[in-house]
Structure formats: structure tokens, C-alpha cells
């Protein structure tokens with residue numbers, strides 16, 4: 360009944376296409392503001408709501424948002440140091456193959472080498488599909504849960520391109536000739552809403568985007584710990600990639616898709632290929648293999664309207680504690696969803712503390 364309720368109503372139903380057209384007249388500006396992440400289709404209702412979650416950093420204090428000095432791994436290292444200082448033992452490179460269930464309660468885990476570890480609380484940060492369908496297993500799930508768990512959506516796919524550069528590529532066509540190199544710490548390539556739509560349409564049809572939307576970062580212009588003086592590192596977040604390509608597999612597609620991404624980016628920085636020392640491309644299949652993410656889904660489950668708020672990971676399972684006594688979920692597949700916010704783990708920790 361408040362002014363905020365009307366705003367929420369609109370946010371729930373409006374597409375990002377509608378939002379950017381309402382606020383901006385210029386197509387290039389509209390393109391630069393266009394982003395719906397896992398929703399994919401820029402004209403889909405609810406896209407603005409899902410994207411508003413991902414841009415929640417807009418409401419954070421400026422000093423709490425930024426590019427991490429030393430790279431993203433430093434966040435995990437800092438968390439690990441803090442946990443160890445509080446008495447935690449951390450085993451890396453240790454794969455859990457099974458969550459032990461006895462009489463409907465989680466009582467421990469089995470590791471890849473067969474070691475069994477028992478505990479009164481089991482907390483899984485692996486994605487919900489992997490946890491429920493893989494580690495717990497359909498035979499141990501409460502009745503009526505297997506089908507909804509199988510139906511959880513992991514359809515949005517992305518490309519992550521990493522490159523070592525001998526020097527900074529020349530983006531001067533878009534900036535004054537003596538531009539401050541810090542301008543190119545973070546750039547977006549999406550010249551129009553139609554460009555975004557075409558990138559999504561390609562992936563929805565099973566093809567890697569011919570002209571991907573790109574979020575380009577060159578963090579070494581502001582962080583001199585990342586490489587040698589004068590050299591640079593670049594990463595590109597490419598939208599979109601099919602989880603299961605219709606034509607060939609990702610091992611065959613990785614090289615040509617990476618080359619095409621370089622070609623498109625070279626239209627903006629013509630000397631890019633001269634600067635490239637080496638590059639690698641991570642496809643959805645690589646992310647699945649390397650990180651253990653089902654379908655390479657970077658937020659564990661798509662953040663789409665029907666997998667949001669109390670529907671995340673699925674109806675009836677949104678409280679971090681699960682219907683299996685002693686089993687908790689704490690990862691990106693829980694509310695409020697993926698991104699490096701710590702919010703899912705924070706909420707889960709408070710639920711678990713109440714049970715101790």
C-alpha cells in the first residue's frame with residue numbers, strides 16, 4: 360500500500376528493455392545500461408527485478424565495493440585465514456562424494472578416498488542440484504522432491520576470457536588521446552538493446568554468441584601486484600554461451616569461439632592482437648569440470664523470477680535448513696543468490712547458530 364509497494368510491483372513485471380527505453384533516448388546509452396544476466400532475454404518481464412539483485416552493490420558503501428587487490432582469490436584466502444584463526448580445519452582439493460543419511464537425518468560425509476567424517480551438522484556450499492541429486496541422491500530425498508530438484512534451472516551460460524598483455528591495447532578511438540589508463544579498468548561492450556538480444560538469441564538457439572556482450576576488465580591499470588611493470592592482464596566476461604552447444608562440444612568450440620571474441624574486441628582496440636602474449640577461454644563445460652558447478656552455472660542456479668526469494672532453490676527449501684534433519688544449504692543456490700556478497704553464507708550461518 361506504500362509508494363515502495365507500487366515500485367516493487369513494477370519491478371517484478373517490467374523488462375530491462377522497458378526500463379532503459381523509459382530513461383534513455385540514445386540507443387548506445389541504452390545498450391550500455393542493458394544487462395539482465397541469467398534472464399537472458401532483455402524484453403522478458405521480471406528481468407529488471409533479477410538484475411536489481413545483482414546490482415545491489417549500488418546501495419553499498421563505496422568503500423565496500425570494488426576490484427580486489429591481488430585478484431578475487433584474495434577474498435577466499437582472507438575468509439580461510441579468519442576461519443583458521445577461529446579453529447577451523449580446511450581441506451582443499453578434497454571432494455565429497457556422498458552425504459550420509461541415516462533415518463532421514465544427515466550424519467556425515469564420505470570423501471573421494473573413502474574416508475568417512477561424521478558430524479551433527481552438514482552444511483553444503485556446493486550447488487543445490489549437485490548436493491541434492493548427487494551427494495544426497497534421489498533415493499534419500501523426501502518424497503515428491505526429486506522432480507522439482509531435477510527441474511531447477513541452470514540454463515544461463517557465459518564465457519570467461521583471460522589474457523596476458525605485453526602492453527595496454529589502444530582504446531583511444533573511444534577516449535581522448537591522452538586518456539587516463541584507469542578509464543579502461545572496466546569497460547562494457549554492448550552498443551544497443553538489439554545487440555544484447557542477438558547475443559541471447561544465439562545462445563538460446565544453442566550457438567555461442569557471434570558478437571558477445573562483453574564486460575572487459577584490465578585490473579592491472581589500478582593494481583600493480585598482478586603482473587610485471589608495463590605488462591597487463593585482462594579478463595572478459597562474455598554473454599552468452601549455450602550450456603550444451605547444438606553443434607559440436609565445447610572442447611572443439613573453445614579455440615574458434617575465443618578467436619572470434621578477440622576479433623570482435625579488436626574492432627574496439629585495433630592493436631589488441633599485437634598486445635596478446637597468451638589467452639585462455641573458460642566455457643560452461645570448463646567451469647563445470649574445474650569448479651564443480653552443475654552446467655557451469657556461476658550462480659549455482661539461474662537467478663530468474665521463478666528461482667528467486669522464497670522460490671530459491673525451490674519452493675519449501677528457502678530457509679537454509681532443509682527437510683533433511685542436520686543438512687543445511689549455504690551457497691549461491693540459496694536466497695539471495697550468487698555474486699560475491701557473502702549474503703547466502705551469512706544468512707545460513709545465523710540459521711545454523713540457532714540450532715546449536
Ligand SMILES: Cc1cc2nc3c(=O)[nH]c(=O)nc-3n(C[C@H](O)[C@H](O)[C@H](O)COP(=O)(O)OP(=O)(O)OC[C@H]3O[C@@H](n4cnc5c(N)ncnc54)[C@H](O)[C@@H]3O)c2cc1C
Nearest residue numbers: 453454455456484485519650651657658690691697698699
Ligand atoms: C567465471 C566466473 C565469474 C564470476 N564473476 C563474478 C563477478 O564479477 N562478480 C560477482 O559478484 N560474482 C561473480 N561470479 C559469481 C560468484 O563467483 C559466485 O556467485 C560465488 O562464488 C558463489 O559463492 P559460493 O561460495 O556460494 O559458491 P562457489 O564459489 O561456487 O563455491 C562452491 C565450492 O564448492 C565446491 N564443491 C562443489 N562440489 C563439491 C564436492 N562434491 N566436494 C567438495 N567441494 C565441492 C566447489 O569446488 C566450489 O569451490 C562469477 C563466477 C564465475 C564462475
